[in-house]
Amino acid sequence: MANSNDSAGGMGKLSKKTREKVDAALQDKEAALLKNTSIDLKLLRPKVSDKESFDKLINAITIATQQNESIAQLQNRIMGLGEGVFKVAKEILTMIP
Numbered sequence: 001m002a003n004s005n006d007s008a009g010g011m012g013k014l015s016k017k018t019r020e021k022v023d024a025a026l027q028d029k030e031a032a033l034l035k036n037t038s039i040d041l042k043l044l045r046p047k048v049s050d051k052e053s054f055d056k057l058i059n060a061i062t063i064a065t066q067q068n069e070s071i072a073q074l075q076n077r078i079m080g081l082g083e084g085v086f087k088v089a090k091e092i093l094t095m096i097p
């Protein structure tokens with residue numbers, strides 16, 4: 001017997017699409033916050049779990065800022081650096097007041 005969440009157009013598909021839309025919207029806000037924050041992000045390094053990914057993230061933000069990249073370009077740069085960097089970005093966002 002098929003699960004109702006597995007049927008075409010079922011709640012499972014709907015919830016996945018909704019989650020993806022919300023995640024995308026939040027990513028825009030998060031990337032904007034990272035790029036435009038006045039906090040010295042390097043001061044947060046000792047508090048971050050993955051120092052290597054943190055360094056990659058700071059480098060990506062620095063380059064994006066120097067090149068006046070859009071938030072979408074920064075997002076793409078961060079996502080291109082892998083899941084570890086993305087997780088560190090989310091971790092940092094919880095530390096910014």
